[in-house]
Amino acid sequence: MGSFFFVFFFIISFLNSYPFSVSGASFSEFIYPNFTASHFSFVDNNGAFLFSRNGTFKASIYNPETQETNFYLCVIHVESNTIIWSANRDSPITSSGEMDLTMAGISVTDSDGDFKWSTPQLQATVLALTLTDMGNLVLLDQSNGSLWESFHYPTDTILIGQRLLIGANLSSAVSGSNLSTGDYRFVVTGSDALLQWHQQKYWQLSMDTKAYINLNYVVDYMAINETGLYLFGRNGSVVVILLNLSTTSFRIAKLGISGQFSVSSFSSGKWVQEFVGPIDGCQIPTSCHKMGLCSASSTSNAPECSCPSGFHSASQNISGCLPNNLSFLCQLHSNSSDISYMKLGSGMEYFSLIFSQPEIYGVNYSVCQDLCSGNCACLGIFYENSSGSCYVLENELGSVILSNTVEDDLQGYIKVLVGPTTDSNGGNGDSKSFPTAAIVLLPFTGIFLLAALGFLWWKRWKFNESEERKLGHQNSFDSDDLDDFRIPGLPQKYNYKELELATESFKTQIGAGGFGAVYKGTLPDKTVVAVKKITNPSNQGKKEFCTEIAVIGNIHHVNLVKLRGFCAHGRQRFLVYEYMDRGSLDRPLFGNGPALEWQERFDIALGTARGLAYLHGGCEHKIIHCDVKPENILLHDHFQAKISDFGLSKLLTPEQSSLFTTMRGTRGYLAPEWLTNSAISEKTDVYSFGMVLLELVRGRKNCSIRSNSHTSNEINSGGANNSSSSVIGLFYFPLFALEMHEQGRYLELADPRLEGRVSNKEVEKLVRIALCCVHEEPALRPSMATVVGMLEGGLPLPQPRVESLIFLRFYGRRFTEASMVDEENRRSDDQLMLYQEENGTRSSIVTTGSDTCFSFMSSQQISGPR
Structure with a gap:
């Protein structure tokens, strides 16, 4: 009997592992690794190779609207034949393209082996693929735990039992037959759910008159169930927005190709639309x-x-x-x-x-x-x-x-x-005929002129090359690199030996950041410079590198650090900047030295705003900094602010640039639009500037540790406390600033080290501007040019929109949760130290709880998956 079961098990395993032997035979609920499916091999079932146990859903290699070219790996509602999820929506395959299930996950390739889509790298090997009765496609591990779920990667539809988390979005399809990502987005934010088109908002759920709204909590996720549509907070324990609908057993929420968001139920063989927004088609x-x-x-x-x-x-x-x-x-x-x-x-x-x-x-x-x-x-x-x-x-x-x-x-x-236009026939609108002689002679004239211009250009190039050799400029690059291109506006080129000598073999490091380390150097003319060595530069050639440098080098403003020159040595890239003798803003602002006076802080804020306004609209090429923070605001004599590291993102590899984005997230200057994966605009810099402005007001990091005693140690950047103060939790200053703004208690927000040397009106001005800069919606934030006008006094102060600042409560709650973890770790460490002291075994190094909130606020928590 035992041998019979062994043979039976062997046969089943063999059938699952051999793709051609299962051709045309669909499965129910589970399939196992070493399985291959294509539309062609399952054509009798319209490409379906897996059904849910109740038969409500199927997984299929499917061609919408029966067109012949685009096939997708889809999950489909069987009775209505409606696609509710697709894997390779932006990379369709042909009818003979394949879906492969291996122990590493799912992959989709075309008939020629061209890779189209796959699940991300998994934490364990795959035991099986299942399609649940709710329509969720799930990869299971050896313990039947979930490794990957389609519910976590929504396309344009969500189902009952599925959550659309804050920061996640639905994207419309291009058409019924083309599932590629369209231009419309449905986004869940900390206070609402909204529709966007090219970052322009055109509808939000709270606008609907039938919606119940509770603004006392922050949204965690959206879900639909048998009774309606919900935006939940506090991990599902409270309702922030509710849209009551009739009771039904099956419904979906979908962002349609037209740009409308709808909720529909399926009953008696047809879809019934229960809700749509916006109602007004215009x-x-x-x-x-x-x-x-x-x-x-x-x-x-x-x-x-x-x-x-x-x-x-x-x-x-x-x-x-x-x-x-x-x-x-x-x-x-x-x-x-x-x-x-x-x-x-x-x-x-x-x-x-x-x-x-x-x-x-x-x-x-x-x-x-x-x-x-x-x-x-x-x-x-x-x-x-x-x-x-x-x-x-x-x-x-x-x-x-x-x-x-x-x-x-x-x-x-x-x-x-305004200029010449063309008529419908492609002409210039002039009905007069063109002379025949001109038609014959013009081409020959053009050829002659081109030849003459080419000869003159060659002669000029040879002359310039000869002159550069005489002046010794040919050695600016390495000897094996010919300077065979000329780019207008290119700053001075240094060779590696010059920089090595100036920095004494890169002896004195004065800073480090996302782009690389910075070294102090002295040129032969005694000019002190800062030499930045770019870490992991991109694979662009030297000509492309020089083109980017020419753009940066041509940007001149009193509040921007001047780029003096550059060096390209093999794969290494160096930038030479003017030296800023007072270092970066974080040192005097968060350090233990003398506190910055209020006028110094205001001047720094105004100088930084002017520099950003110039980058956004004053120079020939608009530049978005993308990393405005105190470490990138350098100070010259008399605390003149100068912005550094602008325009450098193209000089990094994509991997390094992505890492740099993560670093920004953990530092607390990351704008909320990163949550929605929206394109970054200059309003992202405005948000970061607003966060810096709040730090200028308080004199410490926006995320810090709060203690029982208000000592100078509490106010420093690290949040370290002396022996007389005890930690009572993490402190998120932007939320506190919002609360004090609502109560009109601005003076409580000022740096205690100023000891009354600042007025309530002065603090109110910066706090109100800062809160407007950190509005959740980018369109509500002022431009940097407007910020400059408000700081200078030429424009009236705005009133922050509290409804667009509710997301700060979400961040504040995360910090509160982190402080609970921190307190538990601290108590455990105290108990360990006491035990070691009592037993005479205390080691010289004892692991303690984190001293900053950033250990708990990961980039994934703040910015979501990238």
């Missing part, structure tokens, strides 16, 4: 495509599309509108004289304006126009005459809305390029 960014005019239909919910005055239809079916005889900007090399603005008609608004703060306010129209003209990303403006508010439309243009509720003084302008 509120969807592309309802009438680019610059189409959307108006509500008098007979249906479908929007009616036309073109604004001065625009014409791009095609017969109104797939967007184009300006008459003009073209849209942005064009990088167009002259400012070529820029003009087309005025939209009255009663028009833009979908994102109700979610946005003005880029600047209290200005006249010409200032608003100049702000857009100097920013290539700006495609249009809306200007409110009564308040002088200037709204900027950036990156992408959607539809405009015809509304009866728009204020009369709100006027839209679209940025266009």
Whole structure:
């Protein structure tokens, strides 16, 4: 009998391990490693190779809408034939492409072996793949524990039993047959759930009149169940937002290809839509495509599309509108004289304006126009005459809305390029015929001119090369590297021997950061410099490296550290900066020396703001710093602030750049948009600046240890305490600043070391600006140019929007939880020390609890998976 079971087990194992022997035979609930499936091999089941035990869901190599080219590994609701998850949505395969299950996980490859998708590296080997009755595709380990789940990687749909965590998002598909990631995002934040299009918000769940809202808690995740849609806080114990729906046994929440978020239930063989947002079709960014005019239909919910005055239809079916005889900007090399603005008609608004703060306010129209003209990303403006508010439309243009509720003084302008235009036949609009002689002679004239210009260029190049040899400049690179290219604006080139001599073989290290170590050096002319050795430089060639250096070297501002030169030695890269004798801001701000006076702190804040404003809009190439923190703010004589390490991200390998991002996350300056995996903008720097501003106010890190006694030791950066004070928990200063702002108790936020040498009004100014800078929504944050105006006093102080600062409570709670862990570790260590003392076995080194909160706030907790 025993031998029979052994033979039976061997046969089953063999069938599971041999892919061709199971062709066409679908499985229920489980499959095991060394399994291969393709649409072709399971064509009788429409590509389905695995069913859930109750038969509600199936896993399939599937081609949506039966098109012949794009096949995806999908989980499908069987009865409705609805895709609820897809693996390789951005990398489709052909009908003979394969899904392979091995002990290392799942992989998807095309018929030619081209890799398309796989599960991430797992912590253990795979025992089986199962499809649960809830529609979750799960890899199991030897103990039946979960190694990987499709529920943790949602695409455009979530199901009952699935959680959409804070920071996670749903992404729309391009079309019903093309599952590639579209332009719409549904994002869960610490206070709401919202819809975005190219980082522009156009709807949020709390807007719905049927939603129950409790703003006293921070959102942890969103879920749907048999009774409704929920945003839960405190690990599911409290409801932050609730949308009650009718009771049903099966429903899904989905971000559709149209940009609408909907909740639907399946009953009696059909889908019933229970909720949709936004209801108004004109509120969807592309309802009438680019610059189409959307108006509500008098007979249906479908929007009616036309073109604004001065625009014409791009095609017969109104797939967007184009300006008459003009073209849209942005064009990088167009002259400012070529820029003009087309005025939209009255009663028009833009979908994102109700979610946005003005880029600047209290200005006249010409200032608003100049702000857009100097920013290539700006495609249009809306200007409110009564308040002088200037709204900027950036990156992408959607539809405009015809509304009866728009204020009369709100006027839209679209940025266009004035110049020659083409007619429908591709001509230049001139009906006169072109002379035949010109058609014959022009090509020969052009060839002759090109040949002449080429000869002159060659002669000039040879002359310059000869002159450089005479001057000794040819040795700027290594001897084996010919200087066969010229880049305008390139700063001075040093060779490795020069830098080695200047730094005494890199003897004195004065700093280190995400880009590498910094050494002090002295040039032959006695100029003191700081030499930065870039760690793990990118694989770009020297010409590309020099191009980036030329961009950085051409940036000159009193509040930016000057790049004096560079060196490329083999794979090594060095940057030579002016030397800042007072070091970085973190030393005097968080150190044990004399406290910075309030005026010094204010001057540092204003100088830093001016430097960032210049990077964002004053130089030829907009630069986003991405790592604004005290360590990157250097101080010169009289505490003049200068920003360092700007524009260097392209000089790192992708791996090093990713690591650098993680380092920013643990330091507390990471903006919330990293949670949503949104593209980074200059508003990310604004958030980081706001966090630095709070640290300038308090004189210590925003995350620090709080003790019973308010000693100078408590206030330092590390949060170390003297023997007379005891740790009572971790302290998250931005949340405390918000609470004191709500109570108007600003003076309690000031650095105690100032001992009354600062007024309540002075602290209020910086705190209110800082809180506006750290708004959760990037669009609500002011620009750095606006921040400069507020600091200088030319612009009025804004009122922070408390509803966009609720996420600080989430961060504060995380720190509280971390402090509990810290206190438990400290007590355990105290007990260990007492035991060792009583038994005479106390070692010279005793492991203690963490002395900073960053041990508990990992980058994954703050920024989520990257």
